[in-house]
Amino acid sequence: MKEAYDVIVVGAGPAGSMAAHAAAARGASVLLVEKRPAIGAPVRCAEGIVTADLAEFMDPDPKWVSTVIKKARFIAPDKSTFTISGKTGDEVLGYTLDRKIFDRDLAMKAAASGADILVHARAVPFQEEGRLAGVIIHQHGVSRTIRGNVMIAADGVESKFAKLAGINTTVPLADLDSCVQYLVTDIDIEPETNVFYWSNEDCPHGYIWIFAKGPRCANIGIGIPGTKSGDGHRAKDYLDRFMEKNFPDGKITELIAGGVSTCKPLESTIADNLIICGDAARLSDPFTGGGIYQALYSGRLAGETAANAVASGDCSRQALTVYERTWRQSRMGKFLSRSYLIKDVFFRMDDCLLNAVIATVPDLHLDEVTIPSVLTAMMKSNPWLVVKFPMLFLHRG
Numbered sequence: 001m002k003e004a005y006d007v008i009v010v011g012a013g014p015a016g017s018m019a020a021h022a023a024a025a026r027g028a029s030v031l032l033v034e035k036r037p038a039i040g041a042p043v044r045c046a047e048g049i050v051t052a053d054l055a056e057f058m059d060p061d062p063k064w065v066s067t068v069i070k071k072a073r074f075i076a077p078d079k080s081t082f083t084i085s086g087k088t089g090d091e092v093l094g095y096t097l098d099r100k101i102f103d104r105d106l107a108m109k110a111a112a113s114g115a116d117i118l119v120h121a122r123a124v125p126f127q128e129e130g131r132l133a134g135v136i137i138h139q140h141g142v143s144r145t146i147r148g149n150v151m152i153a154a155d156g157v158e159s160k161f162a163k164l165a166g167i168n169t170t171v172p173l174a175d176l177d178s179c180v181q182y183l184v185t186d187i188d189i190e191p192e193t194n195v196f197y198w199s200n201e202d203c204p205h206g207y208i209w210i211f212a213k214g215p216r217c218a219n220i221g222i223g224i225p226g227t228k229s230g231d232g233h234r235a236k237d238y239l240d241r242f243m244e245k246n247f248p249d250g251k252i253t254e255l256i257a258g259g260v261s262t263c264k265p266l267e268s269t270i271a272d273n274l275i276i277c278g279d280a281a282r283l284s285d286p287f288t289g290g291g292i293y294q295a296l297y298s299g300r301l302a303g304e305t306a307a308n309a310v311a312s313g314d315c316s317r318q319a320l321t322v323y324e325r326t327w328r329q330s331r332m333g334k335f336l337s338r339s340y341l342i343k344d345v346f347f348r349m350d351d352c353l354l355n356a357v358i359a360t361v362p363d364l365h366l367d368e369v370t371i372p373s374v375l376t377a378m379m380k381s382n383p384w385l386v387v388k389f390p391m392l393f394l395h396r397g
């Protein structure tokens with residue numbers, strides 16, 4: 001372990017490992033610090049990712065793919081449904097990953113590119129003369145300072161690093177979903193299908209997911225806004241009621257709980273000597289809560305930007321703006337702005353509205369699925385939606 005690195009990455013989730021890999025592959029000296037004793041565990045994720053999103057970074061590897069997904073089914077409160085599938089019904093739309101292996105594999109790639117890794121080590125900012133100058137590592141009761149030129153905060157939804165470095169990272173309670181998930185086995189599920197339930201009665205202002213993990217096994221979880229949680233109405237209470245109704249004989253082999261931010265991204269994701277990426281930058285999808293793709297995308301960009309800044313000898317905020325500009329103008333940046341609007345509209349609908357809207361969306365093939373195409377389908381049958389939620393349709397481009 002050195003006393004100074006070009007780039008220090010805090011957090012070894014998908015964002016951090018991608019950042020470490022990208023920076024090290026560009027010749028920077030990199031330290032990747034993870035506070036948990038094992039990278040990838042415990043998993044706090046339903047582990048779903050879309051084929052095209054994963055393909056931007058890597059080929060699927062059987063060692064971390066639990067199952068392929070060929071259909072996504074959306075269910076309204078009155079049980080009307082629409083389904084998305086490929087044209088032949090056999091195309092792979094996505095994967096349920098095994099994040100324990102996936103995350104560890106990403107960290108191993110970073111190591112293979114030359115990054116050093118520290119686990120069971122918590123990093124906090126080290127400031128010198130009012131400037132972020134490295135990290136203080138707390139590990140096994142010992143603290144030590146390691147200097148760095150660019151620090152990358154990839155420390156997830158509970159991120160404290162950027163906040164301690166002076167950035168406002170507060171998530172409004174209404175935009176923080178409380179999630180609980182069971183890994184359930186010995187149940188009858190639709191094979192190779194992911195299911196999404198919407199119902200304000202069963203899951204107010206959120207949704208319940210069933211993501212197939214294997215032929216008789218699935219991640220079944222729920223996410224609801226923190227503001228909706230209360231005595232008898234916590235996420236776990238709703239999930240238990242759903243399980244009792246739908247999978248009374250399912251065997252639960254794992255319980256996880258975690259938060260998901262469904263707010264807009266941070267106002268600024270850079271500062272002098274600092275880049276923030278992944279969940280720490282609030283880049284998870286406000287509508288679905290999904291964030292693996294955004295973590296991979298922003299992590300890679302953060303690592304590349306940091307290595308370039310180090311090579312140029314300028315790690316100021318100005319030199320790092322390319323990171324902020326690039327992701328905001330990217331497909332991901334535009335998608336996140338749209339998704340926040342959709343969340344705002346969708347989760348304000350009562351069950352009658354949800355029934356009316358979902359019932360009118362036809363079954364779609366994957367190559368027809370774009371947000372404008374779904375909106376058009378909804379608008380054709382429900383023209384009053386345009387009057388009720390004009391913002392949604394003004395942003396149809």
Ligand SMILES: Cc1cc2nc3c(=O)[nH]c(=O)nc-3n(C[C@H](O)[C@H](O)[C@H](O)COP(=O)(O)OP(=O)(O)OC[C@H]3O[C@@H](n4cnc5c(N)ncnc54)[C@H](O)[C@@H]3O)c2cc1C
Pocket residue numbers: 010011012013014015016033034035036040044045046047048049121122123124154155156157159160161179180181221257258259260277278279280284289290291292293295
């Ligand atoms: C219940 C649930 C279900 C989800 N399902 C999906 C899904 O199906 N699909 C999807 O795309 N997304 C899903 N997500 C979101 C997804 O898990 C995250 O968006 C993704 O993990 C973000 O990656 P990240 O690298 O930014 O953060 P994380 O994966 O959270 O990694 C951050 C890492 O930083 C470490 N860390 C924190 N502080 C420090 C510190 N001070 N020092 C050192 N290390 C530190 C943490 O231990 C952690 O390992 C789900 C989330 C939840 C909670």
